[in-house]
Amino acid sequence: MNEELKTEIPDEPRVSRRRRQQEDNTPKRTTVCPDCGSTDLIGDYERAEVVCANCGLVIDENIVDMGPEWRAFDHEQRDKRTRVGAPITYTIHDKGLSTMIDWRNKDIYGRDIPARNRAQWYRLRKWQRKIRISGATERNLAFALSELDRDSSRLGLPRSVRESASVVYRSAVENKLIRGRSIEGVVAASLYAACRRCKVPRTLDEIAEVSRVTKKEVGRTYRFLTRELNIKLPPTSPVDYVPRFASELGLSGEVQSKSIEIIEKAMEKGLTSGRGPTGVAAAALYIASVLLGERKTQRDVAEVAGVTEVTIRNRYKELTEQLEMGVTL
C-alpha cells in the first residue's frame, strides 16, 4: 500500500541522500491480500508461505523466515538475546527509531549505574531530550502526528489508515506545503485522503467534526494536497459506504449485498455520476432494507448517512424508475 503511494509522489530533489537511502531500504512486503483486501495475513514459516487468513489465498511463497535464529526458554533469556526493537512506523515523528535513555539509574541488565557515572548520565539525558525533537520540521511533525493520532482515534480508524495519513503528511512537509496553512488543516486533509485511499471513506463533515477545522478548509486543503503531490484518487464509490452505514443501522449482510448490487446496476446506467456517494448509498440501503423486509425509516437511514430524507427520496425515485425494479415499495 505504501509502495503504491510512493510511486505517485514524485521524487523530491530536496530530500537528503541519507533519508532517501533509509526509505529505499525499507523492506517492501505485501500487507494486504490482493484478492479479498483483508490485512489478516499469516506467515507459515514451516512451509515458507504467506497465507490470507480470510480467504486462504497463498500470497507469497519461498519467503525468508524473519523470526529470530535463536531460541529462548524463559523470559530472562529472551530479554538478553533480543537485539531488535519495535518496527519502524510513520506515525511517530522519528519513525520510532529514537534512542531511549531510562530515567532510572540502571543499565539494560538492571544493574545499578556506579555513582561516579551518574553525572555523565544526567548530561546524556539532557542532550537526548534536546536532540530528539530538534528543529522546526521535527517539532512540526511531532505536533502534527499527535494531532493525527487524536483525530483518527476519535474517528475509530484502523492503523493502516493512520500510517497512510502520516506518509501523506510527511510528503506535504517535505514539499514545503505547510507554510501558510494550519497544521491541523493539513492533518485533516491527509487523513481524508488516506481514508479514501484505504477505501474506508469518511465524509468531509465527519473529519471536520473531530478536527478543529471547518469542512470548507479541509476540502480546500485536500484539493491543494492532491494537486501538489500528484495524488490521484478515484471518486469515492457509494459501495464503500455501504458496510459502515449498514452496521450502524443494524442491517444484515444480505441487505448489504443487495444494496451493493443495486449500486452497481445504477453505476452501469450512469445514475451515480454527479450524485453524492453518501446519498446513493443511503437510497440503495433503504431500498434493499425494504425489499428484504428489514425496513428502516427514511429518517434513520438519512441520519447515519448524513443526508436528508429528501435526498434519499430523490435518489430512490431515480433508482426505482430507471432500474425497472418492478417492485412496489
Added chain:
DNA sequence: AAGACGAAAGTGGTTGA
C-alpha cells in the same frame, strides 16, 4: 401519530466567460 411524499425556496460550490 408516525412516516412518506412532494413542492418551493434557500445554500454552498463549481464552471465558464
Added chain:
DNA sequence: TCAACAACTTTCGTCTT
C-alpha cells in the same frame, strides 16, 4: 470577478398506514 447551474438542504403542507 460574476452569473449560471446542478446538487443538496430546509421547511412545510398533505397523504397514507
